[in-house]
Amino acid sequence: MSVSVEEKKGPAPGDRRHPEPLHEPLVFERSGEGKVGYSLPPLDVPETVAIPEVLCRPDLAGETEISEVEVARHFTRLSRLNFSIDQALYPLGSCTMKHNPRVNEEVARLPGFASAHPLAPEEVSQGALELAWRLEKILSELTGLARVTLQPAAGAQGELAGILMVRAALAKTGNPRTTVLIPDSAHGTNPASAHFAGYKVRELKSNARGTLDLHVLEEAMTEDVAALMLTVPNTLGIFENQILDIARIVHGKGGYLYCDGANFNSFVGIAKPGAMGIDVMHMNLHKTFSTPHGGGGPGAGPVAVAESLVPFLPRPTVERRTDGAFSLDHDRPESIGRLRTFLGNFGMFVRALAYISSYGNRIGDVARGAVLNANYIRAGLAGVYHLKYDAPTMHEVVFSDKKQTASGIHAMDIGKRLMDYGFHPPTISFPLIVYGALMIEPTETESKTGLDAFVAAMRKIARESEEDPEIVKTAPHTTPVRRVDEVGAARNLVLRWRP
Numbered sequence: 459m460s461v462s463v464e465e466k467k468g469p470a471p472g473d474r475r476h477p478e479p480l481h482e483p484l485v486f487e488r489s490g491e492g493k494v495g496y497s498l499p500p501l502d503v504p505e506t507v508a509i510p511e512v513l514c515r516p517d518l519a520g521e522t523e524i525s526e527v528e529v530a531r532h533f534t535r536l537s538r539l540n541f542s543i544d545q546a547l548y549p550l551g552s553c554t555m556k557h558n559p560r561v562n563e564e565v566a567r568l569p570g571f572a573s574a575h576p577l578a579p580e581e582v583s584q585g586a587l588e589l590a591w592r593l594e595k596i597l598s599e600l601t602g603l604a605r606v607t608l609q610p611a612a613g614a615q616g617e618l619a620g621i622l623m624v625r626a627a628l629a630k631t632g633n634p635r636t637t638v639l640i641p642d643s644a645h646g647t648n649p650a651s652a653h654f655a656g657y658k659v660r661e662l663k664s665n666a667r668g669t670l671d672l673h674v675l676e677e678a679m680t681e682d683v684a685a686l687m688l689t690v691p692n693t694l695g696i697f698e699n700q701i702l703d704i705a706r707i708v709h710g711k712g713g714y715l716y717c718d719g720a721n722f723n724s725f726v727g728i729a730k731p732g733a734m735g736i737d738v739m740h741m742n743l744h745k746t747f748s749t750p751h752g753g754g755g756p757g758a759g760p761v762a763v764a765e766s767l768v769p770f771l772p773r774p775t776v777e778r779r780t781d782g783a784f785s786l787d788h789d790r791p792e793s794i795g796r797l798r799t800f801l802g803n804f805g806m807f808v809r810a811l812a813y814i815s816s817y818g819n820r821i822g823d824v825a826r827g828a829v830l831n832a833n834y835i836r837a838g839l840a841g842v843y844h845l846k847y848d849a850p851t852m853h854e855v856v857f858s859d860k861k862q863t864a865s866g867i868h869a870m871d872i873g874k875r876l877m878d879y880g881f882h883p884p885t886i887s888f889p890l891i892v893y894g895a896l897m898i899e900p901t902e903t904e905s906k907t908g909l910d911a912f913v914a915a916m917r918k919i920a921r922e923s924e925e926d927p928e929i930v931k932t933a934p935h936t937t938p939v940r941r942v943d944e945v946g947a948a949r950n951l952v953l954r955w956r957p
């Protein structure tokens with residue numbers, strides 16, 4: 459291991475935190491009479507509209523008086539208390555927290571893209587339309603599916619779009635059916651989306667390998683089932699190696715195979731979902747294609763569909779006319795309608811296209827690197843942390859806290875202790891079928907040095923759990939905010955500051 463984390467409480471590798479908790483007052487609390495952050499010329503016209511009384515909130519921050527320098531420093535200090543992908547490995551499983559290449563940011567800031575007005579006429583928006591058209595073509599090529607809508611703002615909205623298209627296609631045959639099948643390892647958005655689209659959800663129990671059981675599927679797959687929503691590879695990081703049989707069973711009963719493509723980063727450029735019998739699949743540009751996320755977006759969740767679902771795509775679609783010009787086609791009578799204003803989160807399309815273009819036909823290297831890194835961590839921690847499912851891992855690996863619970867240490871404590879060593883905690887308690895789950899996804903952008911440091915920290919925590927469990931149970935010790943009352947925070951929401 460190249461980085462030592464042998465000292466008891468750190469300092470951790472790459473630790474940039476203050477050893478003592480910092481007190482950073484709220485910006486409202488810094489307010490002081492007479493402080494100004496701007497300087498406007500005096501009003502030289504009569505003051506007209508006063509703000510109506512009902513809209514005035516005297517209890518709110520409207521009265522804050524503060525200088526520009528204080529605001530700048532306040533937010534700069536806050537930003538340094540935060541953790542980001544630009545600081546260290548961020549192994550939040552399922553979220554694919556990879557480096558956001560700066561060239562993408564540069565391209566997205568080109569004035570022609572950044573200042574394009576969404577209401578500008580098509581004649582002066584040709585570049586933007588062409589970009590969307592090209593991105594669609596590339597995603598269509600990568601998925602092996604006929605067409606792609608870029609509209610959905612995130613994976614979850616993509617799921618809804620996909621299931622609504624399935625519903626529209628089935629409704630056209632006279633029977634939209636009633637049920638969607640979803641394995642018990644799925645992300646919570648899957649059942650939510652199916653329910654939102656008007657379907658009942660039937661959960662399918664995974665087998666001992668952690669994948670879908672063909673017998674369970676065969677029994678459940680009736681002519682009342684609209685679709686199977688399958689995550690490939692699944693949230694355990696395990697590839698559904700019977701995918702062709704799965705597709706045969708679903709199609710045999712006239713159902714659709716929906717793929718949750720949030721894990722596309724593990725096989726993009728290597729295998730095509732279309733060739734696996736998948737009919738419809740969302741992708742998360744903010745995962746697989748490196749557009750920034752965290753802090754709530756914006757994301758983008760394009761959905762690729764097979765030929766049979768093309769008529770139902772959200773409208774408008776971007777088309778290339780015979781004269782080579784690009785235009786929006788609103789005349790799509792069978793469309794499920796609009797899901798998002800304008801084209802969607804356009805800035806994300808620019809970044810994703812820049813990212814894909816920078817790899818060109820080597821895009822498969824993304825998947826190879828992601829799988830290699832996850833397996834490196836798996837090998838580095840096998841035997842130290844329990845692995846419930848021992849099938850080969852793709853881009854992420856799910857351990858559990860089973861070896862540590864005897865000392866009273868749970869996944870949450872391990873995650874908190876990792877913060878002392880300068881890492882973001884992994885995803886914990888998901889997928890639900892692994893009790894005490896620690897779901898680790900390093901992504902391809904981590905170097906061997908970074909992976910070694912992470913493995914060393916995890917091994918150190920396993921040792922501490924036996925020799926000095928208190929230090930793990932009371933972690934974090936080096937962060938500006940120590941252990942928070944998460945249950946209290948979830949149950950007693952305080953979303954608004956009051957003086």
Ligand SMILES: *Cc1c(COP(=O)(O)O)cnc(C)c1O
Nearest residue numbers: 552612613614645647718720742
């Ligand atoms: C992230 C994720 C989703 C939801 O995607 P969002 O873009 O966050 O809405 C769905 N399924 C899986 C497996 C995911 O990892």
